[in-house]
Amino acid sequence: MFTKKFNNLFSFICVCALTWPAGVGAAKSVYKPDGYQIQTVQTPANIRFHITGLDSDNKGDLYVATRIGDVWRYRQQTWSKFASGLHEPTGLLVDDDGSILVAHKPQLTRLVDIDNDGIAEDYIHVASGWEFHNDYHEFNFGPVKDKQGYLHGTLNLGFQGGYGGYRGFAYKVSPSGEFTPYSWGLRSPAGIGIHPNGDIFYSDNQGSWVGTSKIHLLEEGKFYGTPNSLNEAPGAKGRWQDQYTVAELDQMRETPVVLLPHGEIAKSPGNPEWDFTGGAFGPFKGQMFMPDLTMSNIFRVMLEKVNGQYQGAAITFMNGFQSGNIRAEFDTQGQLWVGQTARGWGAEGNKPFGLQKVVWDGTNPFELLDIKLTKTGFKLSFTEALDAASVNAAQFKVQQWHYHYHNKYGSDKVALKDIKVASVSLASDNKSVQIKLPLTAGKVMAIDFAQLKSQSGRKVSSGKVFYTLNQTY
Amino acid sequence: MGKLRCSIRLIASLAIFLVCSAFAHSSDEELNALSLKPDVNKKGQSLYLSFCAGCHKKDLSGAVGFNLKDGEWIHGDKPTDILRNLQNGFSSAGMPGFKNAISLADQKAIVAYILSKREGFEQLTYQLYQLDSDDDYKIESKDIVASGRLKNNYLDFELPEIKHYMIEFSGQFHAPKDQPSFLYAEKAAGVRLELLVNGKAAKVSKYADVQRWPLLPGKQALTLRFYSNHAKAWVRNPAVYVTNAKDKIKLFPVSLRALAQSKDATFEVKAESAYLVEQKKIINLPPYSIAVGAPQKVNFSFNSRSCAVNALWLGDLLNIGPNIGGRGKDGSIPLGDWLYHSPQVLQPKIADGQVCQFIKYRLQGSPEFYFSLNGLQLKLVADTQVAEQITFNYFVLANPQEVTQLSFELPKVQANKLSVSSQEAVLTNERLQFDINKHAKFSINMAW
CATH class of the missing domain: 2.60.40.1220 (Immunoglobulin-like)
Structure with a gap:
């Protein structure tokens, strides 16, 4: 009985998806440049391994954070659990000292293995200067670290715009621990990345006030278009609805450097990741690669500065991944690792979670x-x-x-x-x-x-x- | 030989007589009446915990044995069916009969207790009306194209396989007796739903994709009508639950979709051999609550915003399933009984408007929580080694302001349920007062 009904339920969901207006079924083309293969990495058996945080260290070890709240290390094709019990992490960074920074809903936390047994003992508070209301949509994305040692993250709005408390802000944390929310107008900023030149970019998901998913250069004191957080912006004088017309908001907002046409390039973009592998990943040196959850693909972003401002283009790189791609990371070998989840928000790939990597065999693609x-x-x-x-x-x-x-x-x-x-x-x-x-x-x-x-x-x-x-x- | 055969026949006859007499003295009406008596239920609960909970779980939700509080009764749902099954057992399924193990009065008390915990529909029926178009709102008896009993007693919105319809579900319904509750339909944005409680239209509240109606406590007649009209395909199978009033906790599923979601929402986290820490959304607890489970089956929660121990419960740690399924909207559920929970707290108080700054926790044995209150740095470590008690050990790590007095707000709990004490403190105005000049380490003990 249960099986029958579950199948029916699944059919029901599929019907819904097919009726969505923007053509979920559009990405049926196969995008696979010559010389590139997707390899599936086995994750620990019987573990819910929805990867939403992903980074590698200079020794080639991979660290992942999973939505259930664990952190795992992958070394020499062996998994070991490093930490557990966190609250739906959506970002992970291996810091210079080997400690692991995890962005989870209530906090930015530093995990330290104090006795070198491969398991974190200390769960150190780094920042929590925003408000978390136990709302499912209140994700905390990041962190990335800039040249001055500041950690940067982005805060998702709560359900239907949220409840304030710096939701919809980007923030930074100084090396001494000072929390500063510094720009606003973000909606669902699921990916943040820093270019080696220090420029920080983030992606935002299509929704209210976001006509299609997009990529922005993230700078301090800027408004990025979703007005809910204007109530807490510096100088706010009351409800944003009473202060601004849509035309005024349009004038105030930052222009995305790249728009990602819905259903053609992306629907739920993740983090920017740059190819600085020195040619180990093929000819696309210096370019941004970004995963997309719903479309289970990776696309490339080619930026340039025109009149001193970033703008550029996006093109699909590969698709056909097994689950929803949300995190991408180049390792020291020039392999592009892709962390995946499809829970709660469906994906083209039919697996609920997983880890894959894209490898290049040296063949020059024609692209x-x-x-x-x-x-x-x-x-x-x-x-x-x-x-x-x-x-x-x-x-x-x-x-x-x-x-x-x-x-x-x-x-x-x-x-x-x-x-x-x-x-x-x-x-x-x-x-x-x-x-x-x-x-x-x-x-x-x-x-x-x-x-x-x-x-x-x-x-x-x-x-x-x-x-x-x-x-x- | 003849004597022996005679004796066997006599014993068999006696057994049949005893069984018959047991039923002769137990009617559905009698057992239903017993289920309304608090003293019988209390006795029944105690017996249930001794004899039944091992297989059917303490909350009757089922484990090795079936769920005993929902609407699915494959061996019969009449009170006398339940009594008979209790007496005879199911040897092939590993359930012993209790006919000779406990007295008939005790058997009846167990059945009465089970009946008192009943949830959801019984004798659920449906009638399907075929309509002519999206705009056909005229419902007539001649439109009925199908009707019948739903033996599993769950609303099945997938029964209609026609485009234009109204489906009406009716049955006796068991709502919680001990708290206000609601019928709660999600994935139902813009759908026309009507609920009748004991024949009267119930007032609906709508928000996001939810519609909900207040229920009466205990047993009542419910009729729920679903009109297809302009409803899109993806809102024609709502997930219907009973929720509580305060925190909208999904108490139990009422529709098949909700049942499927509920089965997918079980992921139990238990501290089997070492302490566990879980940061999740937890029912009854505010954000920033960090749950700790000890192998001794005692659990507490430390809140990193208030620096308070804001919950204590017995049993296993948490079912985090509701918080890690789908989009993770629902709270994790403690797998045991609360001794207290927020807003009751054990909280150090140094001044009004004090600032709690969480520093870290360390996992090496019992978790250590480091925090500061207006600069006073403290460490908290719980000791759970002694049965039926927990001791919260506090250590003063730094005292730059040279604070001398530290008081603790105590959870207000019935004295016979939980006692709080400390050897180093003075009890003043329902607070424990510590002289931290004298005691750089001090303890607060809770026993149950």
């Missing part, structure tokens, strides 16, 4: 390497020289649109329009192509180049890139 804005269009560079015969303006299909900024959950594409490519020019080495087309700031531009061929006759695995055109030259 888009990078995209840069020019004064008249874009320059697209590739990992292999193009077959000149396949390169002409008709092979590029371009659309542009923007998103509503409103209280409603998500946004349709607004002013969706086909854009004609005026001309193309292939570089002398055949490895890059410049396309000319009209540019309008404030748009997402989707460029479909899937019909291009390489000189060896290959087609790209991922043939559509989404550039967020905040600024033009």
Whole structure:
């Protein structure tokens, strides 16, 4: 009886998912660049291993935090439990001294193995300057550590906007333990990462006031668009609803550096992770990789500065992972580890949790390497020289649109329009192509180049890139 | 030989007579009446804990043996069925018969106690009405296309396999007698649901995707109507529970969907051989509560915001299942009996508006909690080695303000349930007062 009913329940959930408007079923294409494989890592038997915190140390040991509240170490293909009893961790950092920092709902905690037996004895309070109301949605993401030793994290809003207490803020903790909430307007900022140059980026999930998932540069004193936390922002004079019109909020908010079209690139993005593996992971050196929970994929983000401001593009890297990807981490070997969970929020991958890694076998893939804005269009560079015969303006299909900024959950594409490519020019080495087309700031531009061929006759695995055109030259 | 055969026949006849006479003196009405008598239930509870709880669990929710408080009774749900099964047992399933083990009066007391703990529907029936369209609100008896009994006594919203319908469930319903409770339907946003309690429309409250109605204590007649009309496919199978008033704890499932969710929501954490610490959402406890389980089957909670010991309970630590399933909305449930819980606290008091600063806990044997109150640094370690008591040992680690007096607010608990004492303290105004100049280490003992 129970089995029968459970199956029925599952069918019921599937029906729901298929009726969601933004096309859960859209990501049926297989994205797999040549030379890259997904390997599944066995997790401890009979343990709920929903990985939501993931980091590695300089010895190659991997540490994971799981939603049930454990921290595990993976050394030489063997798991050992390092800590337990935490409150739904959603972030983990191996600190310089080998201690483990875990962001869980009520606290940022440092775990220390004081007797070197491989198990943490000390659970040290680092910060808890926000309010936690026992609400399921009050996640604490992070931490990342900057060059001055400050730890940074982001605080999810509570259910339906939350109850205050710095929900929807980014925060930092000084080396001496001082907690400072420093920017606001975040919604569900499930991923935070720091570039080696010190710039901090975070991802936010589609929802109210977030038309589609997005990536921001995180800076102090900025408002990131979801107004619930304005009530506690410096200088707040009352309820934000009484203070600002939507148009004013729109003017006040920071512009995302990259928008992630819903159902095409992401639905629930996790943390940014950069490829500084020195080529051990292939040709995409220095680029940001980001996992997505709902779509069970990894996408690449190519950033540039235009007029001094970050903007850039996203393109799917791989999909077909077994569960919901929420954390990504490059280890010292150049392997990209992916922590997974699908509990509570469904994923394309049908496993409830797990750990996989992406490895590169040295084969040069044929993919888009990078995209840069020019004064008249874009320059697209590739990992292999193009077959000149396949390169002409008709092979590029371009659309542009923007998103509503409103209280409603998500946004349709607004002013969706086909854009004609005026001309193309292939570089002398055949490895890059410049396309000319009209540019309008404030748009997402989707460029479909899937019909291009390489000189060896290959087609790209991922043939559509989404550039967020905040600024033009 | 003939004598022996005669004796066997005589014994058999006597046994049949005894069994028959037992039933002759036990009717459903009598057992139902006994279930309303507190003294009989108290005796029944004591006997149940001795003879039955090992297999059916202390709260009757079932383990090796079946759940004895829900609506599923595969061997019959009449009071005399329950008595017969208690007497005869099920040897193939490992349950002994108690016919000759305890007196008939004791057997009846156990049955009465089981009946008093009954939850959910009995004699649940349904009627399915076929409607013409999303906008058809006219319900007539001629629209009935199916009806019948739901033997497991759970609401089954998947019965209709037609697009436009109203389904009506009716039955006798057992709600908690000891606390206010609600019928609570989740995943039911925008759905038209109606509840009749003893024939009268109950007032609904709606928030998020929840609809809920107040229930009467004890037994009552319930009718629940679900109208498909414009309801989308994903809200046509609500999870219906009975919840309590204060913390909206899901007390028991009422629909099949809720039952499936409840079975998935069991994950028991027990301190078997070493102390365990769990930071989870816990029913009755505020955020920041850190639960500690000791192998001696005593548990407490330290709150890192107030620096108070804000709960003490016996038994095993927690069922954290409700807090780690789905989106983790529900609180973990202690696997035993409260001795006290928040807002009752054991809390050090140094000044009004004092600032508690949590420093850390250390796991080496009994967990050590380090914290400061207005700069006074303290360490708390619980000792659970002596049976039926716990001792909270406090250590003064730093006293930069040179505080001399430290008092403790005590949990207000019936004296016969829990006694609190300390050798180093003076009891003043229901508080323990310590001279920490004299006592850099001091203890507070709780015994039950």
